[in-house]
Every structure is written in C-alpha cells, then in structure tokens.
Amino acid sequence: MASRLDSLVHQRYMELDTSGSVMVTYIWIDGTNGLRSKTRTLKSYPTSPEQLPVWNFDGSSTAQSLGHDSDIYIRPQSIFKDPFVPGNNCLVMCDTYDKDDKPHPTNYRYSCYESMKKVDAQHPWFGIEQEYTLLDLDGYPFGWPKGGFPGAQGPYYCSVGSNRVFGRQIVEAHYKACLYAGIDVSGTNAEVMPGQWEYQVGPTEGIAMGDQLWVSRYILDRVCEDFGVIACLDPKPMPGEWNGAGAHCNYSTLAMREEGGIKVINQAIEKLSKEHHRHIKLYDPTGGEDNKRRLTGRHETGHIDRFNSGVAHRGASIRIPRQINKDGKGYLEDRRPSSNCDPYLVTEALVRSTCLDWENFDMERFTPKN
Template structure:
C-alpha cells in the first residue's frame, strides 16, 4: 500500500497573495502546459514564459519533458514532446496567462501510447458534417489528507444514504467550497460546465461538461479535471 503524503503545515495564502499581486510585464505570459501522463488518467503540468499573449494553440511553441518520470518513455531516451492543442484563460494567475491542453509525442514525433486524442480528432473530422455533440458527467469523492472521505468520522462511517443527494446544510453537503470554486473557475476559463450537484454519499459530488461539439468536449473535460485537482490543493 502506498503511503499517503500529507501537508501537515498549512501554507499561508495571504503570503502567496502578496506575490501574486505583483505587476506582471505586459509582454510576458505564463503558459501552463497540461497533459495526460502514462497512467492514461493522471494529469501533469509545467509552466513556461511566452513573450506575447497567444490567440490560438498554433501560436504556442511545442515543448518537452522527461517522459521517464511520467511513465511515457524509457530512461535511455526520455524526451517526450508537448503539442499545444487548446488554450484557456488561467483562473489562478489571471491576466493574460493561459492554461494549455497538450498532446504528447515520442522522441521521433510519433504519438505516445496514451495520446488517444489524435484518434478522436480523426473520428471527429470524419463525422464533421454530422456536428456530433457530447455531454460528459464527472463524479468524484473528496478525500481528506489521510485518504479518508472528507468530513467522515475517522475510522467510521456517516449516517445511511438519504439526506445527501442534492443536500443542503453543514452535515449534508461536505466540501461545497471546493465545488463552487471549481464551478466559477470553469466558467472563467470558458469551459462549458452545465451543472453540479451533491451525490448520494457524503463528500461525493458530480458536475457535467457540455453540450460541446466534437473534440472540444474532451479538451474542456480534461481541463475541468485539472482545475478540480488544482483547487483541491488549496
């Protein structure tokens, strides 16, 4: 069983805010590249500086990373490339700064095993005249730092199901701050989030992305997951 890392000393967000409020040069943009790692499920991210605000993914340069540390390459030849495919406003750094969804490519510019987006793009192009729409639902459970569901009695269980689905109240809706922060961040980014609600288990929630046309549904969904994980850090 893997040990759970915990941050036992909470960071002072007021100190961070002091530096986030520093003025940023008009000709500098922080671009956070986001990609799916070798698990096919987890997300990774790294940030670089651009000299002007990009208006499309094509204006953002490819980048690279050590794929041997993400399960996407051997250590003897570990370069993996990041190809920007979608951009969004950054709700954390604000201003001109961007979140960048990326595809991953091996050292020889062939898609990595977890780059399934490229096949989806081909399928969407083939069905372009049909204008396919998609809606995606994401259910999730908030966990405390020790891995136990957030708000549950330690080593125990809450009352039986019943009052929690779409619940309201301090003992029914656990973790609403994360949920509402995520909702607002999605709207700020331009993600087509269509709703959210508490689920049948305390600390379990869901949200929906869509309807979106074609590959946009997948790109916006993955960025929404990245936002949720990032917000939960706070």
C-alpha cells in the same frame, strides 16, 4: 519552526505587475491516466495553439519512456484562461508525441480528433457528468467521522445543510474557476454518497469534450490543493452499500436532435449493444477492472457483463431520459463510463459504433493501466 503556506502572503506575489510576460501552463496526460503540467514564459498571449511552441518533458518520470531515451514532445491543442494566476496567463491542453513525431501510445486524443473530423457534418454533441469524491489527506472521505461511517444514503443527494453537505466551498470555487477558464460547465450537484459531487461539462461538439473535461479535472485538482483535500476519481472509493462514481456521457448527433430523432436514437442503441464489451474495455483506464467494482447491477448501475437500455432506467447501460422519449428527439445517456475514464476514448467509441465503424482502430494500442 515548521514551514507553512499562507494564502494571503501568496496573494501579494500574485498581485505583482508582470505585464509584457505571459505565463503559459502546458498540461498533458501521463502514462498512468494522470495529469502533469509545467509552465513557461512567452511575450504575448497566444490567440491559437499554432502560435505556441512545441515543448518536451522527461517521459521516464511519467511512465511514458525509458531514461536512456526520455524526451517526449507535447504539442499545444486547446487554450484556456488561467484562473489561478491573475493577469494575461493561460492553461494549454496538449497531447504527446514520440521522438519520430508520431502520436505516443498514451495519446488517445489524436485518434479521437481524426474520428471527429470524419463525422463533422453530423455534429456530434457530448455532455459528460463527472462524479468525484472528496477525500481528506489521510485518504478518508471528506466529512465522514474518522474510522466510522455517516448515516446511510438517502439524505445527501442534492441536499442542503451542514449535517448533509461536505465541501460546498470547494465545489463552488471549482465551478467559478472553470467558467472563468472558458469551460462549458452547465451545472453541479451533491451526489448520493456523502462527500461525493458531480459537475456537468457540455454540451460541446467533437474533440472539445475531451479537451474541456481534462482541463476541468486539472482545475479541480488545483482548487483542492488550496483547500487541502483530494479529488478522487476512483469509481468505487468506498466498498459496501455506497454508490460508485461514474462519468455518464450524454450523446447526440444532429439527426437525433431533429424531428423523428428517437428512431435514430434507438438505431444507435442497437449498434451500441453489439459493441458492449469493446466499450467496457475502453471506458476505464484498467480495461474494465476498475468499472467491475462499480457496474454490479446495483446502486444505479447496469451489470458490466450485460447490455440493456430503457426509458428513465438508471440501472441500464443506456438510458433514454423520459422527456426525450416524450419529445421524440434529443439524446441518449451512456451510463457505463467510469469516473476515471479518458473522455477521448469514450467519445471516439460512441461515434465509432454509431456513425463510423471500427476499421483502423487498433484495440491493442489501448494498454490498460493497472
């Protein structure tokens, strides 16, 4: 008899009383820009990351070490309620450290955190629009006719109806699970390509953006497990006349949000223009190769080799929303980050270029993941 997974049977076990024990799931980023996790039992719910023990994992199985020296440490940094295991359980976002307790080369959180501390008085806010594409287990876009194509783009964006929308139950389950976990999801919508969706995290301040976006991705993958689909973060999952997927980053400092802030926004855009190629390298895990397939100057993107900006311009590198320009204050939208970006790198790059400088940032430490 073929084995099967039955959600109703699973639910019976989930309802068992385990009071007095806390299941803590440690989440970390591996050497391929993917997520890993494992769970341990504690006797009480942690009220701060410092109460959680440092743990370790086999880095030789995650593309982060060699087998003869495999242990990598994971240090808890941010706690979220667990939406998958009822009761007093939690998810913990961690970062990684080598045998000498130094940040692992794949740990971009550490540098981001140090940069955010330096600009704390400027209160940098971030909001990231995470686009993704739902796929069947065979790798074909969810809802598309097998071996064929749906009708051309146009009727799918923010749409309604079973002939236009594919996967709304998955999206709503993810939305609720993120809110339960304590993630600042501010909205969601169907995107331009059928089977493609977006949710927005933020505004959050400083390092919280990276922590929350990574955990929201973990929750998305877990929800998709239950529905038997895949959440794909590839920035151009379907070649041809289809929109790609990005992670547009809305960014502001306190000065941008105050009266006369549009002047500060324009000054920031000028600084960003001078570091365009550095940002492109940091805005996808392959150092720009993934984004090259998306940033073509078509399908609501700017060209990867050219920097431009404009009010309400969706073909620009940096867009100033029309209402922000009218109000004379607010935020800018960086449209260059790819859907599979590391938000720690994106947010640090923005504050480095606009508030700090690039001193002591080792570009060589960033290793593209091909």
